[in-house]
Every structure is written in C-alpha cells, then in structure tokens.
Amino acid sequence: MKTSRRNFLKMSVGAATAIGATASILPEEVFAADKREFSPDAVGMFYDSTKCIGCQACVISCYEINFVNRQSYIDNVIAPEDQNFIEREDLIPKLAPEDQFNPERPWLNVQTNDYRFRNIIQKYVDPEDNVHFIKHQCMHCNHPECVSVCPVTALTKDPVDGVVDYDANRCIGCRYCQIACPFFIPKFEWKRAVPKIVKCDMCKSTLGANNIAGTGCTNACPTGAVIYGKRVDLMKDAKQRISNNPGKYFKDIVYGEYENGGTDVIYLSAVDYKHLGFDERMEHISFAETSENLIHTIYKYGIAPIGVFIALVTVIKGNINKHKNHDDTDSHDNNPNTTIDKNKKNKGGN
Amino acid sequence: MGSHKNEYDVQKSKIFTPAFYVFSVIVLISVFIIIYRYVMGIGYVSNLNDGWPWGIWIAYDVAVGTSIACGGYVLAITIYVMNNFKYHPMIRSAVLASMFGYCLAGLSVMVDIGRPWNSYNFFVPSQWQFNSALFEVALCIMAYSLVLIIEFLPAVYERTSTLTKYPRIAAFSKMGYKYIDKLLFLFLSVGVLLPTMHQSSLGTLMVATGFRLDDLWQTNFLPLLFLTNAVLMGFSVIVFETMLTTSLFKRSFEKEIISLSRIIPYVAVAFILIRFVSLTTSGAWGSVFTSGTLSVVFWLEIILLLIPSFIIYATQFGKSQRGLFVSAMTLMLGAGLYRFSVYLIGFEPGPGWGNYFPSINEFMITVGLISIEIVGYMVIVKLLQVLPNVSKSH
Incomplete structure (x- = not known):
C-alpha cells in the first residue's frame, strides 16, 4: 500500500x-484584449438616454410585432408551408397564467424583459430628481457569451450583419445562455410545454433579413432616441454628439464601444451606467473570450x-x-x- | 471465466422490504410530477425563473450527483492505474452506484431542458460547438454512462449465463462476458479519461459567467478544482457507501476501507490549497470575511473538509466504523457544498430577482431520482454478485 x-x-x-x-x-x-474585429456591415441600434421621453412606444411596437402578431409577420418572411408544426406552435402567443387578464389588475405587468417583451424601458430617478430612461434589449455583443456557450449552435452571430439570432429548431432549452449573459437578456417561456428562448433579433425573423427601414422599436420611436443603422455610422454619430455637447454625457464614453468586447447596440447617457442596470464589473473583454481560451x-x-x-x-x-x-x-x-x-x-x- | 467469482457475493436478504415500498412510492409520485411537467411546462412545477435558470436539477442532480457517482472512477484509478488489486472486490458495487448516478443525472437533464426532442443535435456534427463546455460535458456524460453500463454488464452476464432454461441467452452471455473481459482495459481507460474530462469541464462551465459568479468562486482554476473535488468526493463516497452497506445489510466490516480512507486527507488538503491559490490569483481574499452569507458558506466548505480529514489522519476514532462513516459523510457535505456554491449559492441572478429556493415539486423530482437509485441498488445487489465477498477470511 x-x-x-x-x-x-x-x-x-x-x-x-x-x-x-x-x-x-x-x-x-x-x-x-478581445481581438475580434467588428464586421464593417454590422448593424446595430443607438439609444440616446437624454432624448428618451419614456413613452414606451418601442416596447409596444416590439410586443405587437414579436409577440402578439408574430405569426403573421413571420409568414411574410417564411411561407407557412415551409414551417414545421413545432415552429407553428411556437408562434402562437401564449400568456402565462399570471399575465392573463385579471379584472382586479387589468393593466400590463412589465417588470423586466420577459418572454413577451424583448425590449423594455426602465426609469432611474437620480438624487436631484432628474428622470433618466434606459432601453434594455439584447446588446448583440461582438463576442457573445450566449453564442459561445450554446452547446448545439442554436444561438449564432451573423458574420455579416452581426445579429445574434436564435433558432428554436436547434435549441434544447438548457438555458446556459441565460446563465452566461452578463446583460441578463435571454428569457425563457417557463409556463409553456413547448418553451423557447426569447431575445431581440433586431426583428430579423419578423421584418425580414435585410430590413433597411429599421427595427420595430426604432421605427416607433417618436423622438429619435433610438435609431437603427450600421454600427460604424452610429458610432460616428455618437462621438459627434459627445464632441458637440462636452460634459453632457457620462464620462464622455459611448457604452458598448468596448464593454464586453464591444456591442452592436450602443448607448449614450447622462448618468453612470451602473444606475441603469449595467453591471460595474463588466470588462472590456468578453467572458466568452476567457472561457474559450481556457477550454482551448x-x-x-x-x-x-x-x-x-x-x-x-x-x-x-x-x-x-x-x-x-x-x-x-x-x-x-x-x-x-x-x-x-x-x-x-x-x-x-x- | 469464473476468475472473479469468489470476489463478489449476492446479498442474501429479502427484496421486498418496507424500505423498498417506501422508496417505490416516492418514485411513483415523482413520475407523476414529471408527467405534469412535460404536459404543462417547467414553470408549473419549479421555482425556476429568468433570474435563476438553473436550480437543484442541475446543481444537485448533475453537478453534485455526478461527483457522488465518481466512486467508480477513483476506484478504477486506485485498482487499475495504481495497481492496488486488493481493492478489486469493491469495484462492482462502486460501478453500480456510479452507473445509477450518471444515468440519473442524464435523466434529470432530460427533465430540466425545455426542448429535449432537439437533443439529437448533439450528434449532428455541423452543430457541434467546441467553445461550449456544456457540449463536452453532455457528450462525455452520455458516453461515460454507456461505459459504466458496459463495465457492469459482466455481473449481469454471470447471472444470465447460468440460465440453463434458455441456452441461447446463456451462450450469448458467456460470449459477451468473454469479449468484455478481453476489452476491459479499453473500457477502463475510456472510463478513467471521460470523468477526468467532464468533471473538470463542469468547472470550466461556470467560467463563462464572469462576474455573475461571486469572486469567492470565480477563477480560471475552476476545472482543476472540480477535478480534485471529484476525486475527493469519489473516495469519500466509497467509504460512505461501504459503511452504509455494512451496517444496513449487517455485513462484516471490510478492513480494506481503512487503508483506502488514508488517501482522503491528502486529497482534501490538496483541494483546499488549490482553492487558496485560486483566491490569491483572483484577488478575492478581501471578500472572505466581508461577503455576509457567502463568506459563511466559503468557510463552511473548508471546515467541513478539514475536520473529517483531521479525524481520519490523526485519530483512532477515524479508524472505527462509526468514525469513518461520520467523516465520509461530512466530507461529502463539504465537497458537495462547494459544487452547490458554484452553481447556485454564488450565482448572481441579476437585478431584482431575489433568492431561489426549490419548490416542493421540484424537490420531489430530485428525491424521486435519488429513490430510483436507492431502490435499484438495493434490488440489484440482492440479485447479482455485486457486493464484496466478506465471508472469506482476511
């Protein structure tokens, strides 16, 4: 021995x-540092918190396109006969019991992004009683954790337009994407026998792959607080706004330029992003990079x-x-x- | 072919004991809950939500469950790699327990995942995802379950080859036994390689969560820590299991277990040392006293490993039947708590999600799966030659 x-x-x-x-x-x-380059044709969204009036038109527009009438929108993109029966089933909007009509509380109950709302507006009131809004949806990271961890490639990042897309036909519903996302974005249909992951795909599935006109939320925005375009153009615009209004924006940074290895959705805000639901511990390199390096x-x-x-x-x-x-x-x-x-x-x- | 015949023995006692009925009822209840979950959806039976996507089905059944099922793995290393064939009589019961542990972890995953009918995608090469630790964990667990079943087959064949009423089955069993015996080295090698891979990958899995796993646990050493933890758990489980069967089935005390338990303090100290090194590299020493509950959990993990290790290493109590049993159980608690922390306690659900505690139904499904394991183990050791033959003089 x-x-x-x-x-x-x-x-x-x-x-x-x-x-x-x-x-x-x-x-x-x-x-x-994250060495991944952005695709020159990557599309994205640019949200300027100082322009947002909190009307939530974007929320309702997205809710209409991607939840309530999802089936009819998708039928324009993919012919119904090309969809399998599980896909058809997936398209039927089903409300969880707690979200169904309740005569005692007849209003919509929206706390955070969920299986109905792929984007939401949240409010932060600073110590001087100024109101700041923030729009939360998928950031379409350049090196997304969700894509990196998905064991069956159900989540993919398009190499050209950079959209992080979800394919329910591949998804096994393991929810590792939810565990790994540092922005807390992917949501799951918990109260459904045939559940899927729900997240923003820049309306690629509903408005068509090459929508030049913009996404549901950007089309609905009355003040131009959120706009759609190529990431390079949006970034230029954002930098221009910062140089035109020195001191107006928090630390003169564009949030999403480097955060989590850079994201296709970028933000400007007057207050610290930690008050707007973004974690302070976010690094300039994606955690996917760390874990992939370890594995490889x-x-x-x-x-x-x-x-x-x-x-x-x-x-x-x-x-x-x-x-x-x-x-x-x-x-x-x-x-x-x-x-x-x-x-x-x-x-x-x- | 009867070369190992004297090593194992059929446990000669009644199969249909009160315990059998109790556990069977629990299994039945959980089967009903599982059916309800498939008809209605995960949200109707569990407290899982978008903040806590993984609950006890993953943290206990998979992360802790497969480590408890590492008994076969460490014993295979001890016997076949370290050349300690005196422990060979213990291998079958360990492999049986491991087989149940791994198969049930797989079953639990099938209950947990939302779209199980898409699981065939794991076998579609174009969908393979080598960046995902979960991909590797899933494939390895599936493969290892199969290897464990093959490793256990000789015990079944020994029994079926004596069925004189069915000469065909008997002949097939004899053939199967012969081939498995011939290729045993191959199955054993795969059976040591696979747990080494996926037990470490179970740790790698949480590296991608970045800051969502608390500093006290988030580190690039996670794979090494999980591997060491699995080895520690494996040895503790073998001691625990042996003590349990000894007292439950009123068998005589297997003295080999004392010498086997000697290794435990070394593994435990190695684990704790790596843990401390990882805290240093990730600069997390600052939060070992300041993170409230998390700090308490951190110290609990270490104390639950250190005290029983000391008892086994230095005291006479650690060589007694009761001392070994209590120490092994405490070690399992400590090692399991570490995995639980990485998967649940140290996990940050995101703003506004509060705490997670499993619902009764969720809990019942896990208890049901454990009960399948207990019932299966109890029945099989009474049917086949599994437990070590202790009637021989030592």
Missing part, C-alpha cells in the same frame, strides 16, 4: 503541477486527452496482465490477498 500511495501522490502532484503550470501561463493569453488551452489539438488515453491504456493493460498472470500461477485459486502479496514482492524485487 505504501508504495502505491507514494506513487499515487507522485502522480497527483505531477498532474497538479502540469495543470497548474498550464493555468499559470493562462492569464497572459486569457487577459489579452486544455484541449489544444486534443493533445491532452489523447496523451492521457494512451498512457491509461498502457498502464491499465500492463496492470491487468500482471494481475492475470498471478491468477494463472495460482491455478485459479483466486485469492486477491495472495495476489497482492506477490505484487508487492515483485515491486520489492524491482
């Missing part, structure tokens, strides 16, 4: 050092698993044969204790 324990310890220490060494060279690689370091070219496998086969086969030989010399009087004793003697001899 003593020998083997020492062996085991040696091996564990060896393995630990090997993995530890790998882990210790990680940080440089892991914390390098451990499994680089499959060297580690293949190497371990070959080593295991050799060692295990050798040990089994050794053990079997002892069995044979014992002429099938299989007493494991005597076998072990012989093993020990052998080891001692070596």
